[in-house]
Amino acid sequence: MSEFDAVFSLPLMEADELSSFYENTNLIGCSAALGRKYQISASSQATIGSVYPELLGSHHKLVVESVLVTGFPRSIVIPPARKLFICRIKSGLLGIFETGEVAVSPSSLELEGDERVLLRHQALHDVLTGLPNRRQFSDDLDARLPVEGVERIALMQIDLDDFKPVNGTLGHAAGDLVLQGTAERLQAMLGEGGIAYRLAGDEFAVLQRSGRSMEAKRLAESIVNAFKEPFTVEGIDVFVGASVGIAIAPDDGNDGEQLMKAADIALYAAKNDGRGRARSFNRSMLIMLEQREMLRRGLRVALQERQFFLEYQPLIETDAIVGFEALLRWQHPYAGIVPPAVFIPLAEADGLMVEIGEWVLEQACRQAVNWPEHFTVAVNLSPAEFLRKGLTDRVANTLDSAGLSAERLELEITESVLLERTANNLDTLHTLEVMGIRISLDDFGTQYSSLAYLKNFPFDTIKIDRYFIKDVETDEKRQAIVRAIVALAHGLGMRVTAEGVETAAQAAWLRKLRCDRLQGNLLGAATPPDSIRNFLRQSSMASQRSALEDF
Secondary structure: OOHHHHHHOOOHHHOOOEEEEEEOOEEEEEOHHHHHHHOOOOOOOOEHHHHOHHHHOHHHHHHHHHHHHHOOOEEEEEOOOEEEEEEEEEOOEEEEEEOOOOOOOHHHOOOOHHHHHHHHHHHHEOOOOOOEOHHHHHHHHHHHOOOOOOOOEEEEEEEEEOOHHHHHHHOHHHHHHHHHHHHHHHHHHOOOOEEEEEEEOOEEEEEEEOOOHHHHHHHHHHHHHHOOOOEEEOOEEEOOEEEEEEEEEOOOOOOHHHHHHHHHHHHHHHHHOOOOOEEEOOHHHHHHHHHHHHHHHHHHHHOOOOOEEEEEEEEEEOOEEEEEEEEEEEEEOOOEEEOHHHHHHHHHHOOOHHHHHHHHHHHHHHHHOOOOOOOEEEEEOOHHHHHOOOHHHHHHHHHHHHOOOHHHEEEEEEHHHHOOOHHHHHHHHHHHHHHOOEEEEEEEOOOOOOHHHHHHOOOOEEEEOHHHHOOOOOOHHHHHHHHHHHHHHHHOOOEEEEOOOOOHHHHHHHHHOOOOEEOOOOOOOOEOHHHHHHHHHHOOOHHHHHHHHHO
């Protein structure tokens, strides 16, 4: 079987269609009917010009070039009665079907030849981008595998980073333009032997023939770098990055399922390492994935087996402790203490954060009841918790059950929860505000910051992420950003909390700026609830004496 037959699974030498296929204008395959009509032998060195010399004319030549560049099929008529349907089968490969004289089999009498070919093209290509779709990708991958000898094939799985906010803030029409621009960028970087596919949503793939490891890495890095440049949508610069996972056949797998799994694991590693980068598959990634799956399974029983616990970090205002933030911890029976940055994304992905969040809120409220009455407790709400119906009722019931007044509870949300269902979010926040609960916007400036959030949503506090506090006493750019946030918040009647205060110099600079609250290891590390009394006793802050008397 020829390479062409293997790739496209068409019994060309027996086909009753007048079809031919070309690569770089050279004929690489044709149906038996077309071979007979134009007296083309299997060994001939025919070209598109020798089969259809009419296509060398300026007008028809432009049509052919347009099909190759855009991927959109075209029909043309060659006098006196020949009608040609021209389409791009894959990158650099052209298919021409004579539909005016095609021999039609009884099973296809219902469709004209060009309509049948058009439907075939549509079934194998993405309508929006013109790229081959997942079905064509699966067929091509299966046709190329297994590889033998020195041959190599590289598979790259590509995910767009931060694409969802484009749809959420600019609309789906803008998202479609970004996806079309993505297809154009990928095609522009691929040479001979490479083909790009759109698999679904913001997921793309590239197959590269002769995919040596270093060549594949260079191409993947080029793709990542290309997506550091913004897309321009209606005059707005839109930044959408790309993460790439690379797998090489036969080294990382020699069938479609194995190679896809390896590329998926490499893509996960790229995203886990911070996104906007390329990673090649290696066996250690598989071990890490297995460990991740172990943690995921463990999460499902962690609540029932009481493996979660809370610690509390003090919030400092004018040298006095005014409350604590509840921080979730997981004591895994085998892995030990698992960092929240590891297990919380897993819990969110598996839909477990609602149940875990309810437990955290209940425990924090019950423990805060035992603190001095002027102490507040801050609890983080995940997007899943916030967007779930009935949040305000659950919070009210928890407060009533614990016996904690609403004024002592502060709920922290991140900017990501505000991207969806804006009207409902506003209603929820206003209801919480009416109940007397304080609302804090956490990690401000690190996600999808919009000044409209501060205008439209009733926040009591803005929390400056630790990223901006690091080296703030010496870094002029960080200083400018923090000054702007503090001035903006105070101008809107909101308090400001700085997270991640680690040095006395940072604390002094922030106090001079009149930052309302400070939080960080300099002022007190997270401590178990049973140790809060001892922490207050040992604190050098004289104002805590009265707090001790309230215990």
